[in-house]
Amino acid sequence: MYDWKGKVVAITGASSGIGALTGELVASRGAVPLLMARSRTKLDELAARIGESCETYELDVSSPDSVQTVFRTVFEKHGRVDVLINNAGFGRFERFEQAPLADFEHMMNVNYMGIVRCTKAVLPYMLSSGSGHIVNVASIAGKIGTAKSTGYAASKHAVLGLTNSLRQELAGTGVTVTAINPGPVDTPFFDLADPSGGYVANVKKLMLPPRRVAEAIAKAVERSRAEVDLPGIAGFGAKLFHLFPRTFERVSRRFLNLK
Structure with missing residues (x-):
């Protein structure tokens, strides 16, 4: 059984939704969650619920300086990060021809490059210790594109490409890499x-x-899982899409394109 006790767990996008609940969950199992997000107010509210076992850090994953400063502080204090959960991200649902170029750039900068920056910050320490776990929260949208999701789906495709390639690079090093691919989740993401x-x-x-x-x-x-699709039926649908892309699109277009 995996022992969370004393594990240093860095979680980006931890001020609400999936990140906040993951922080609460690992804290309840004895880990030390490092809650990272841009909103100091929300982080403080979450820390008040979790208690003294957690720490909070103002982090903007789109800023190289912010990432370097925060993780430098973390390693000066703890000397390690046992688990990195790259959860920060956002989306805008809009038609391609109407979406500003800046939206594509910003989603890629946060959703993809944010993961690159944070992983770059922790990976050397994980490799030197011969252990660690990197979890990238991607999306089923990274496997199946839908209308009005061109920018968001592209950023999540990039996350999955990075995750799958990095997993192969790190085979045998003691560092595990996982992709979590949820469908729509009831969080403030949709605001x-x-x-x-x-x-x-x-x-x-x-x-x-x-x-x-x-x-x-x-x-x-x-369980050192390589990938998790949620719900399972969505993962099954993604497999069908890759096997029979045109047929799948024709049959499922009405159901998938609900934006």
């Missing part, structure tokens, strides 16, 4: 992604509770 609320209304009954994703993250670390 920005779907401000009209139309998409959320269409998929409300299918949305995952964030605690289920947090539990899947913890279980993936405990």
